[in-house]
Amino acid sequence: MNWAVWTGQQTSWKIISYVLDPGATSVTNLDLKSLINDAVARGSINPSHYLIDVEAGFEIWQGGQGLATNSFSVTTTAGGSGDTTAPSVPANLAATGVTSSSVSLSWSPATDNVGVAGYRVYRDGVQVGTPTGATFTDTGLSAASRHTYTVAAYDAAGNVSAQSAGVTATTSPGGGGGGGCTATYAVTNQWSTGFTANVTVANTGTTATTGWKVTWTWGGNQQIASVWNGVESRSGQSETVTNAGYNGAIAPGGKRPSGSRPATRGPIRRPR
Secondary structure, three states, X not given: OEEEEEEEEOOOOEEEEEEEEOOOOOOOOOOHHHHHHHHHHOOOOOOOOOOOOOOOOEXXXXXXXXXXXXXXXXXXXXXXXXXXXXXXXXXXXXXXXXXXXXXXXXXXXXXXXXXXXXEEEEEOOEEEEOOOOOEEEEOOOOOXXXXXXXXXXXXXXXXXXXXXXXXXXXOOOOOXXXXXXXXXXXXXXXXXXXXXXXXXXXXXXOOOOOOOEEEEEOOOOOEEOOOOXXXXXXXXXXXXXXXXXXXXXXXXXXXXXEEEEEEEOOOOOOOO
16 A cells, blocks of 8 residues: 655644545554554654544535445454564764755664664755665755754664764855865955955856865965955854855856955954
């Protein structure tokens, strides 16, 4: 069977809906426990809670138009396997590759007294995947975006490990199409206490970029006093300048001045 799974939130409770694809007019031997296990893995059901009843109908309405229920029966068994041991915490989480729209991850498999059923992958604290193996690729991301990932393991009984140590990854600026981008640096003016420099970003690829990022490390105690045509961030002597909101797109063969930026030498502090 294939299911479309929808999740939502009422004021005080969560909702998870499994829609059979394609639909059916009658079903026999449907294992509700497998759906419950999947809902636990998705974080919609707390494994410490218990089932109180099973109802049939359309949103618990009898005789909903086109969805009337003629009859149904449910057989239940004594609850639980007695497994209350959570898997070990996944270790060695690492970003193994990035593109302008995806981040690939891997980690060391967790262990469990019965067996690991799968993993929950979290991006910036929000669950984004439930792979069964120790790898995952997160897709549909924005170019030049920074994200932190963690992973937890779960078993068939719904026991879930703590989340792993986080790993941070930044998607590539995007677009360069084969050849990518290059950046050139040129000092345009200088004086006794400082100088002005231009950094020009060129698209050497075959498709337009959607963003760009230039990084470098000063060899001395230089600090940027101001920057334009870009957004600057600094860590020690390492500088990063990314595109402004209006100049991230560069056509193939095109160039963008990433800002004419005055810099200073000596013990002059960067203005706040």
